[in-house]
Amino acid sequence: MTLVQENYKVKLEVFEGPLDLLLFLIRKNELDIYDVPISFITEQYIAYLNLMHELDVELASEFLVMAATLLEIKARMLIPTPVENEEEFYDPRLELTNRLLEYQRYKDAGIQLNNRDILYRDTFIKGIQEEIQSDDASLNIEADVYDLFVAFKAILDRAKGGKIAYMTVEKVSVAQRINDIMERISIAKSIVFGTLLPEDCTRMDIVITILAILELLRLRMLRCEQRQPFGEIWLYVSE
Amino acid sequence: MEKEKLIAIIEALIFASDRPLKIKYIEQVLSIIDLGEIKIDGLVEELRTNYSPENRGIELVEVAEGWQFRTKSQLSEWVKRLNIVKPSKLSVPATETLSIIAYRQPITRAEIDYVRGVDSGGVIKTLLDRRLIKIVGKKELPGRPLVYGTTQEFLEVFSLKDISALPNLQDLKQMSSAEEELEKNQTVLPLETAGLLNESGDEE
Numbered sequence: 001m002t003l004v005q006e007n008y009k010v011k012l013e014v015f016e017g018p019l020d021l022l023l024f025l026i027r028k029n030e031l032d033i034y035d036v037p038i039s040f041i042t043e044q045y046i047a048y049l050n051l052m053h054e055l056d057v058e059l060a061s062e063f064l065v066m067a068a069t070l071l072e073i074k075a076r077m078l079i080p081t082p083v084e085n086e087e088e089f090y091d092p093r094l095e096l097t098n099r100l101l102e103y104q105r106y107k108d109a110g111i112q113l114n115n116r117d118i119l120y121r122d123t124f125i126k127g128i129q130e131e132i133q134s135d136d137a138s139l140n141i142e143a144d145v146y147d148l149f150v151a152f153k154a155i156l157d158r159a160k161g162g163k164i165a166y167m168t169v170e171k172v173s174v175a176q177r178i179n180d181i182m183e184r185i186s187i188a189k190s191i192v193f194g195t196l197l198p199e200d201c202t203r204m205d206i207v208i209t210i211l212a213i214l215e216l217l218r219l220r221m222l223r224c225e226q227r228q229p230f231g232e233i234w235l236y237v238s239e
Numbered sequence: 240m241e242k243e244k245l246i247a248i249i250e251a252l253i254f255a256s257d258r259p260l261k262i263k264y265i266e267q268v269l270s271i272i273d274l275g276e277i278k279i280d281g282l283v284e285e286l287r288t289n290y291s292p293e294n295r296g297i298e299l300v301e302v303a304e305g306w307q308f309r310t311k312s313q314l315s316e317w318v319k320r321l322n323i324v325k326p327s328k329l330s331v332p333a334t335e336t337l338s339i340i341a342y343r344q345p346i347t348r349a350e351i352d353y354v355r356g357v358d359s360g361g362v363i364k365t366l367l368d369r370r371l372i373k374i375v376g377k378k379e380l381p382g383r384p385l386v387y388g389t390t391q392e393f394l395e396v397f398s399l400k401d402i403s404a405l406p407n408l409q410d411l412k413q414m415s416s417a418e419e420e421l422e423k424n425q426t427v428l429p430l431e432t433a434g435l436l437n438e439s440g441d442e443e
Contacts, residue, residue, distance in 0.1 A: 099354075109342060109406075110336075111334075116398055116399070118397060119397075120326055121328070122315045124318050125309055
C-alpha cells in the first residue's frame with residue numbers, strides 16, 4: 001500500500017479526469033487496453049481515490065461516477081450470464097474500452113496540435129503589437145467576481161509562504177475594514193487590489209478584506225476594473 | 240508581362256495584406272492583364288521557394304486558405320526577444336478539447352464532456368474567449384443544444400492550410416483497426432467461453 005502511494009504522489013495533479021487516470025493506470029501497469037483486468041484496475045482506481053481523500057484533495061464528482069461504473073462492470077462480469085444465444089454475448093467492458101480509446105486518440109491529437117508551428121510561439125507575422133502600456137480607459141475590462149477570487153487566491157498563496165508565528169488575533173470587523181478601504185481610496189481615487197494587503201497579512205485579514213470589497217461593490221460604492229486580461233484589478237470610487 | 244514582374248506583384252500583395260491572402264484575390268487584382276498560360280498557383284509556389292534559403296528569415300506559408308509571410312520557426316527565440324505580446328499558452332485540457340472540437344465539429348458540449356469524461360464548460364469558455372472556436376449553430380435535439388466549431392483564427396494560430404490539413408493521425412487509423420479488433424473480439428469471446436465450458440465439462 002505504501003508503495004502504491006509513493007508511486008501516485010508524483011503524478012497527483014496531472015489527471016484531468018477519470019479517463020485520464022484510467023489510461024495512466026493501464027499504462028503504468030502495462031495492461032492491454034483491449035482486455036483490462038477490471039477487478040485489478042478497479043482496486044487501483046479506488047486506491048487512488050482513497051489517497052486523494054486522505055490528502056484532502058477535492059475530486060470532481062466525475063471521478064466517483066467512474067468508480068461506480070467500474071464497480072458495476074466488475075459486478076456484471078462476476079454474474080454468470082446465461083448464454084442463450086452465443087451471438088449476443090456482450091462484454092460489459094466494451095463501452096469503457098471504446099471511451100478510453102477515443103479519449104486517448106484526442107489526447108494524442110491535442111499533442112500533435114501543440115507540436116505545430118503556433119502563431120506567436122514559433123512563428124510571427126508582421127506588425128505585432130508592442131506591449132500595451134496605455135491608460136486609455138477604453139481598454140479597461142470589467143472584472144467579474146471570478147477575477148476577484150483569482151486575485152484573492154494569489155494573495156492567499158503569497159501569504160502562505162511566510163513564517164509561522166502564533167499570536168493573538170487582533171479582530172478587525174468588516175465594517176472597520178470598509179472604512180479603511182474607503183479612507184485609502186478617497187485619497188488616491190483608485191487603488192490596486194493587490195496593494196490593499198501587506199505581504200505578511202493573516203488569513204483573517206484577507207477574508208475580511210475580500211468581504212469588505214464585495215460589500216462595497218454590492219453597495220455600488222466602488223467599481224472594479226481590469227485593464228488587461230489577468231492584469232491587476234483596480235478599484236475605483238463610484239461617482 | 241514577364242513572370243519575374245508578376246512574382247514581384249504577388250509578393251507585394253501578400254506583404255500588404257493583413258490576413259492570409261487568398262489566391263482568388265490575387266487573381267482579381269491581376270484580372271486586368273492577360274496571363275495567358277501562366278498559373279497564379281505556380282507563381283506563388285516559385286515565390287515560396289525564393290524564401291527557402293538559409294539567409295531568409297521569413298517564409299511564405301499557406302494558412303487559413305490563403306498565403307502569408309511568417310517568420311521561420313527556428314528563429315522564434317530571437318523574435319521573442321523583441322518583447323512582443325505573447326498570448327498565454329493553451330493548457331493541456333484546452334488543447335485536448337480543441338482537438339476534439341476540430342476533429343468532431345460541429346459538436347455539442349455534452350458530446351465533448353462525454354469524450355473527456357469531465358465537465359468542459361470552463362475550457363470551452365476559454366477557447367471561445369481566445370476566438371479559437373465559435374458557436375456554429377444549434378442541434379436539432381431536445382433543448383436545442385449549441386454546437387461548436389473551429390474558427391479562421393484557429394487555422395491561423397495552428398498554421399493550418401484548411402481544416403482538412405489537420406494531421407490524419409496514425410491513431411485514427413489505429414482506432415479503426417482497433418474497432419475492428421474489438422468487433423472481432425466480440426465474436427471471438429463467445430467461442431472462448433464456450434471452450435471454457437467444454438473444458439470444465441471434460442474435467443468432470
